[in-house]
Amino acid sequence: xxxxxxxxxVWAIVxxxxxxxxxxxxxxxxxxxxxxxxxLTFSFALDLRGAVGRDAAPGVVWTTIAFAGTLGLSRSxxxxxxxxxxxxxxxxxxxxxxxxxxxxxxxxxxxxxxxxALLPLGTVxxxxxxxxxxxxxxxxxxxIGYAVAGTLLAAIAVNTRAREVMLPILLLPLIVPLMIxxxxxxxxxxxxxxxxxxxNWMRVLVVYDLLIVAVAxxxxxxxxxx
Amino acid sequence: MAENAPPMVVIEQLSKAFGPRVALDxxxxxxxxxxxxxxxxxxxxxxxxxxxxxxxLSRPTxxxxxxxxxxxxxxxxxARGRIGFLSHESxxxxxxxxRQNLRFYARMYGLGDMTARIEELLARVGLTRxxxxxxxxxxxxxxxxxxxxxxxxxxPGLLLLDEPYSGLDPxxxxxxxxxxxxxxxxxxxxxLTTHHPAAEGTLTERVVVLSGGRVIEDGPVGDVASFPSRYxxxxxxxxxx
Numbered sequence: 034x035x036x037x038x039x040x041x042x043v044w045a046i047v048x049x050x051x052x053x054x055x056x057x058x059x060x061x062x063x064x065x066x067x068x069x070x071x072x073l074t075f076s077f078a079l080d081l082r083g084a085v086g087r088d089a090a091p092g093v094v095w096t097t098i099a100f101a102g103t104l105g106l107s108r109s110x111x112x113x114x115x116x117x118x119x120x121x122x123x124x125x126x127x128x129x130x131x132x133x134x135x136x137x138x139x140x141x142x143x144x145x146x147x148x149x150a151l152l153p154l155g156t157v158x159x160x161x162x163x164x165x166x167x168x169x170x171x172x173x174x175x176x177i178g179y180a181v182a183g184t185l186l187a188a189i190a191v192n193t194r195a196r197e198v199m200l201p202i203l204l205l206p207l208i209v210p211l212m213i214x215x216x217x218x219x220x221x222x223x224x225x226x227x228x229x230x231x232x233n234w235m236r237v238l239v240v241y242d243l244l245i246v247a248v249a250x251x252x253x254x255x256x257x258x259x
Numbered sequence: 260m261a262e263n264a265p266p267m268v269v270i271e272q273l274s275k276a277f278g279p280r281v282a283l284d285x286x287x288x289x290x291x292x293x294x295x296x297x298x299x300x301x302x303x304x305x306x307x308x309x310x311x312x313x314x315x316l317s318r319p320t321x322x323x324x325x326x327x328x329x330x331x332x333x334x335x336x337x338a339r340g341r342i343g344f345l346s347h348e349s350x351x352x353x354x355x356x357x358r359q360n361l362r363f364y365a366r367m368y369g370l371g372d373m374t375a376r377i378e379e380l381l382a383r384v385g386l387t388r389x390x391x392x393x394x395x396x397x398x399x400x401x402x403x404x405x406x407x408x409x410x411x412x413x414x415p416g417l418l419l420l421d422e423p424y425s426g427l428d429p430x431x432x433x434x435x436x437x438x439x440x441x442x443x444x445x446x447x448x449x450x451l452t453t454h455h456p457a458a459e460g461t462l463t464e465r466v467v468v469l470s471g472g473r474v475i476e477d478g479p480v481g482d483v484a485s486f487p488s489r490y491x492x493x494x495x496x497x498x499x500x
Contacts, residue, residue: 038369045366053354056393117348120316121409124344125367127337258318 042126046135047142053112054143060105064147068101069154076158086159091219094155094163095212098148099179103201105143106183109136110191119257129254133184137249141180148172167228168219171238175215178242182207185249188256211245214238264292265328267417267448268313273322273332275308275472282308284472285322292416295449295462297480300469306452309469310421313450314344326417340368343415343447347425349406353395357386357405360394361412368413380408384438400431407438411447418442420451436462 054060075081075093113119113136126132152163152172162168183204190199218234228235268290275283283305290296298306311317313324315331315338324331329338344350351360358377365373381387384404394402403423410418420439424432439462443449449463468476 041369042367045363048366049352049355049359049363052359053352056356057354112352112354115353117346117350120344120346120348121350121364122367123316124314124339124342124350125364127339258316 039128039131042128042131043135043138046122046132047139050109050112050136050139051142060108060143061146063108064101064105064143065150067104068097068147068151071097071100072151072154072158081159083160087161087223088220090155090159090161090163090223091216093159094151095175095216095219097151098144098176099205099208099212100201101147102144102179102183103204105147106140106180106187106204107190107197107200109140109143110184110187111196114191123257129257130250132257133249133253136188137181137184140184141177144176144180145173148176161223163219163223165222167222170228171215171218171222171231171235174235174238174242175211178211178238178245179208181242181245181249182211185245185253185256188253211238211241214241266290267292267294267327268450269323269325270309270313271323273309273312273324274320275305275312275317276320281472283312283319286469286472286474288467288474288477290448290450293446293448294465295443296451296465296467297463298450298452298467298469299454304469305472306469307421310344310419310450310452313417314342314419315339316344340413341416343410343413343418344421345406345410345418345423346421347423349394349402349409351394351402351406351409354393356391356393357381357397358390360405361408364409364412370413376412380412383441384408385434398431399426400428400434403427403431403435404438407435407442411442415447417448417450420449422452422454424453424455 072093075089075097076086079085079089081089081093113122122132123129152169155161155163183200186203186207187200190196190203193199214234214237218231218238221231221234222228266289268288270286270288273283273286273288274281286305286309298309300306308317312319312332313326315334319332322332326338327341331338352363355363358381361377361380362373365377370376378387381390384407386401386405386408389397389401394405397405423435423439427435439449443462451463463480466476466478466480467474
C-alpha cells in the first residue's frame with residue numbers, strides 16, 4: 034500500500050511536468066533549437082562527412098545532449114520555484130524521495146524526447162547509424178545518469194542567484210565520468226563492434242547510474258529543504 | 260473547539276537560528292483541536308518561521324512540534340496529510356490549469372473521490388467556469404481563491420495561513436474571509452499570521468503576539484474592536500524597548 038502510494042506520487046509529478054510542458058513547450062523547444070543548431074554548426078564548420086563524420090559523431094552527439102540538457106534541467110526546477118511550488122511539493126509528498134524520482138523521471142522523459150529527434154538527425158548529418166538498438170541502449174543508460182545528476186544539481190543551483198550559470202558549472206565536471214564511457218561505447222558500436230565488445234564501458238555506465246542514484250537519494254532531502 | 264479532544268498542535272521549547280540570528284527563542288504553545296489562533300507581530304518577529312516549522316517546511320534548531328500527536332520537528336512524514344498551508348505565495352503551477360493543479364495535488368494526497376472533490380471546491384471558490392484556464396491568466400484574487408481550494412483539498416485538520424490577505428484588493432479579501440469563515444464552521448483548527456489584526460480578528464478567538472522570536476502575549480482576542488489598538492501599543496512598546 035505504502036509502495037503503491039509512493040509510486041502514485043512519483044507518477045503524479047511526472048504527469049504534472051509533462052502537462053505543464055504541453056502547455057508551454059518551453060523546455061523542449063529550447064533544448065531542441067539549441068541541439069539542432071549545435072549539430073548543424075559542428076557538421077558544417079568541421080565538414081563532418083564520411084569517415085570523419087562517423088569518428089566525430091559520438092563526441093558531437095553526447096556534447097550536444099550534455100549542453101542542451103542543462104537548459105531543460107534548469108527550467109524544470111525553476112518551474113517548481115514559481116509561486117512557491119516547491120513548498121507545495123514538500124507539503125504534499127510524504128517522502129522526499131518521491132520528489133527526486135518524480136523530477137528525475139520527468140527530466141529523463143524530456144531528454145529522451147529530445148534524443149528521439151537528435152539521433153535520426155545525427156544519422157543523416159554524420160552518415161553514421163545512430164539508430165542501432167545497441168546505441169539506443171547506450172543513450173538510454175547515459176541519459177538516466179545525466180538526468181539524475183542534473184536533477185540533484187539543479188535542485189542545488191535553483192536556490193542560488195545565478196542558477197543558469199551555476200548548473201553547468203556544477204554539472205559538467207560531474208558528468209565527465211559518464212560522458213567518457215558513453216562516447217567510447219557509442220564509438221565502438223559505430224565501428225561495428227558487438228555489445229559484448231564494449232561491455233566494459235557499458236558496465237561503467239551502469240555503475241555510474243547506480244552510484245548517482247544512491248548519492249542523490251542520500252542527499253536530496255537536505256538539498257531540497259535547504 | 261472540540262471538548263476533551265487532544266491538542267492539535269503542541270510546541271515545546273522551540274528555537275530556530277539562522278547562523279547567529281535567532282528567529283525563534285524557546286517558544287511554548289499549545290493549540291486545541293478546532294481552536295482559531297491569530298499570530299501577530301512586527302516584521303522579523305518569527306511568525307513565518309514558526310508557521311513553516313509547523314508546516315514541516317523547515318526544521319527547528321531545538322525543541323519539538325507535534326501535530327495531532329505526531330512529532331513533525333524531524334521530518335513530517337504522514338502528519339503532512341493533516342496540514343493545509345496557505346500563504347501569500349499560491350503554491351500553484353502557473354503553467355497548469357486550475358483543474359490540473361487540483362488534480363495534481365489530489366493525486367499527491369491520494370484522494371479517492373478526486374473528481375467530485377475538485378468540482379465541489381471549484382464551485383465553492385467560484386472558479387468552475389475558469390477551471391480549464393491556465394492559472395497564469397488569473398487575477399491575484401482568483402489565484403488566492405484557487406490556493407484556498409488547494410490548501411483544503413485533502414480536508415486537513417489544521418490549516419496554516421501565512422498572511423493570506425497580502426496583495427488582495429478589498430473585494431478579493433472579503434471573498435477570502437467568507438471562504439475561511441465557512442471553513443471555520445467545519446471545525447478546522449486555524450493558525451494564521453497577519454499584520455492586520457482588525458481584519459482577521461473576526462475569524463479567530465485567540466491571539467498570540469510574537470516579538471523578537473518570543474511569545475510576549477497570549478490570550479483571547481476578546482473585544483476584537485479594541486485589539487488593534489492594544490496590538491499597536493504592544494508593538495510600540497516592544498520596538499522602543
